[in-house]
Amino acid sequence: MAKTPAKRAYHHGNLRAAVLQAAEHALENGGIGSISLREISRSLNVSHTAPRRHFATKQALLDALAIDGYEQLGRMLSRILLQSDSSFEVRLQQATAVLVRFALKHPALLGHMFAAKHQPDASAELLEASVLALSSGVRLFAEGQETGDVIAGDPEILALVPFATVQGLIVVSNQGTFKGMGLKELVEYATHHILVGLRPRC
């Protein structure tokens, strides 16, 4: 017995992760206003100043939450895009499907991720995380240009068009539906029409 490593803290093996998880739970259930350091500390049976060691301020916790989200999304996107050897269209649809799945699972977190990036005083770490998350999507478009599926132009900007549309549809749709269409159908519909616009003209 006596396996407890000395590295582990007093109450938790990883207070940082526990706080982040509790914060996301609060974010998804009651909005960003319902995130309270004191309430999270209470739910973890820890003094209300304990999280201070990991997050110097509440803003630092909110930033870490957004960065965590970008890293999660980026991992999912690159896993799909780098492993698959399917056609450009199929891979683009797989990528948008990943985005949609993430949006349906963590709607409030996704909203917070973008809002956080828009703060005038957003940290460099946060901006870097957001760019990295979409880097595999940019690579997809660069490859699409080589295979003749995408018109010429800066792939970073071209990739922005369908990504922005998906993000916009998520934002515009109400709770994942609009006029009876599910978000998945909406995105497929929009992606199809945009694809036609990005394909070299006949």
Next chain:
Amino acid sequence: MAKTPAKRAYHHGNLRAAVLQAAEHALENGGIGSISLREISRSLNVSHTAPRRHFATKQALLDALAIDGYEQLGRMLSRILLQSDSSFEVRLQQATAVLVRFALKHPALLGHMFAAKHQPDASAELLEASVLALSSGVRLFAEGQETGDVIAGDPEILALVPFATVQGLIVVSNQGTFKGMGLKELVEYATHHILVGLRPRC
């Protein structure tokens, strides 16, 4: 002299409008977390419970702020779209230009407008305001179908595609720029490629 109408309140001609204006100022400068009923009241030389007559709760103030934004945006859109007798393309570009101008002028308010609509317990009044704001855009697409500029389909869904893209570009771009391109150029670029996709095929 003695012009002061009896209708006017004790301190303000219109406390409601003054509170809304102060709230938007706080929203744009310090984020949604910086909106404080007590601080707003202080800045208006009014007791901290005075706004309660106009906004029963802080959430009511936040909702009113979003509704106000939708009404403002809707007025600007319909003014452009109903008066102009230009071609479909020109009117679509005018409409997106209005959106971009609004986004650059009130970035935090626009973000709040969409976030508010996404709350699980969003009020019916708020949802109604958001639909009404975009109704003239839907009409534009219906007319575009009559003139052969837009493919067949539900105009309400078709109109969503460019609107969502513009909204997404606003969200995705950092402080109105991306890789040196201004938001206006980005939107024109994306609108052009989407337009090609929404035009009946050759």
Next chain:
DNA sequence: ACCTGAACACCGTTCAAGT
């Protein structure tokens, strides 16, 4: 190093009371 508890200034909301 990591955590605690008291203290400080602030907040939203409620309520009895004033004009």
Next chain:
DNA sequence: ACCTGAACACCGTTCAAGT
């Protein structure tokens, strides 16, 4: 009707102190 001031429970942040 519209506004006030005191009271309540809560919050984020700071700080000296414990192990």
